Each structure stands twice: as structure tokens, then as C-alpha cells.
Amino acid sequence: MRAYRFRVPVQENSLRKRLNIRMAFAHRTFANRRFFKRAFRVVGVIAVVWVLACGVLYDIMRRPPEAFARVMARIPGPFAFLVLPFETLWMRARAGHLQVGDPAPDFSLIKLDKSATVQLSALTAQGRPAVLIFGSYT
Amino acid sequence: MVYITEAHPSDVWQMQSNIKDEVVFASPKDDEERALVAGACVRKLGIQIPAVLDEFGNSTEQAYTGWPDRLYLIDATGHVAYKSKPGPFGFKSEELGAALARLVN
DSSP states (O other), X not given: OGGGOXXXXXXXXXXXXXXXXXXXXHHHHHHHHHHHHHHHHHXXXXXXXXXXXXXXXXXXXXXXXXXXXXXXXXXXXXXXXXXXXXXXXXXXXXXXXXXXXXXXXXXXXXXXXXXXXXXXXXXXXXXXXXXXXXXXOO | OEEOSOSSOTTTOOOHHHHHTTOOOOOOOXXXXXXXXXXXXXXXXXXXXXXXXXXXXXXXXXXXXXXXXXXXXXXXXXXXXXXXXXXXXXXXXXXXXXXXXXXXX
């Protein structure tokens, strides 16, 4: 700011006035530039932190369910769900490798009432499609 | 229904909505405990479709990336005809219904 201070002859009123206006403008421009520089830096830091947080959350989502859940239990809900793009990251992280058209991985699992074992390939071998609903009570 | 690892067990990631609904279960420690929680689920929700238990090593869940919930349709040749996006956001029964209608018709 001091660089812009200099004496202007008193008698040159109009010139002084014009110079003052110019100096004020330069001062303001300089201040604006500093403000924007600082704001840009702050926004930049926030953006970097946000991207890093997204990366960390994505990495956590790719861990086994229990490990993911243990971490999530410690993260405040609004941060993960409102500040970070939780759903977008989740859809990618948990997409899985199986694609439509792929052979369905076979399994042989016991029925809940323990009356029998269900094998997927045995069902489809009978020419029946199968709906699989994965889930739990909680 | 393939009963898999709990989504929100009380000792790991408790949800307020589950407390409200009185669905509070700690993580099952073995197949037997998983079967007990699954049994409670089937009884209280009145699930009538066949239910199977994923083994405690979660091999089926891992093969299908089924946690916390997900829908699949397997066609009669044993291929994946429909795969929902991961739940809970991608768990859309109407999409499954449409896929099933396409497959049958």
C-alpha cells in the first residue's frame, strides 16, 4: 500500500483528484487481488482435503463389510452422507465384478429350517430362473 | 433369500431406526447365531420365500458382492439376467420385477 503514497501538488486540484481516484482504484484492485488470492488458496485447500477424504472413504468402502461398518460407526453421519458424495462412491466401490450375462457363481447353502441344502445350479438345471435376495435383518 | 452378514449389528454400527423398530442384534459369532437372527427375521417379517444361510465365511456374499443387500435374477441357463446396484440405494424391487417380466415373457 505504501508504494502508492506520494505527494501531489496542492495547486493541481484536478490532477490531484484524478490521481487520487486512480490510486484509490489501484488500491482497491490490489486489495481485491489479495482477497481473491487468499480465497482461492482457502478453496484450494478445502478441495484437496475433500478429494483426500473421498479417496479415504472409497478405500474404506472397498474393505470387508465389518471393517467398513466399524469405521463408519465412528464417522459423524452428516459428514459422510452430506459433505461427501457417499452414494456415488458406494455405487462404484461396491459395484462388484459380476456382470449381466456372466455365469452365476454356484453355491450350495443350507435352508434356514435346515430341511435341505439348496444348490443354485440344481435349480437352474431344472430350467427354472432364480431370484436371489441378499440381505439381513438389521 | 440369501441371509448374509448383518448390515447394522448393535456392536458394530447401530442405527437409530433399528432401535426404534426394536431390531437390535449383536454380530452373530457363528453359523448357529446367524441362523437364530435369520429365524427372527423370517418370523417377524413374515417372509415366505425359501431362505438360505450364507456360510460364516461369507463366500456367497463375496462372490455376488451382496452386502448389505442386493437383488439378482439368474436365468434358466445359470447366467446373471439382472443385477441390482448395491443396496441400500440400488435395492429396487421394481427393477427386478421388470427384469423378471422380460425373462418370463
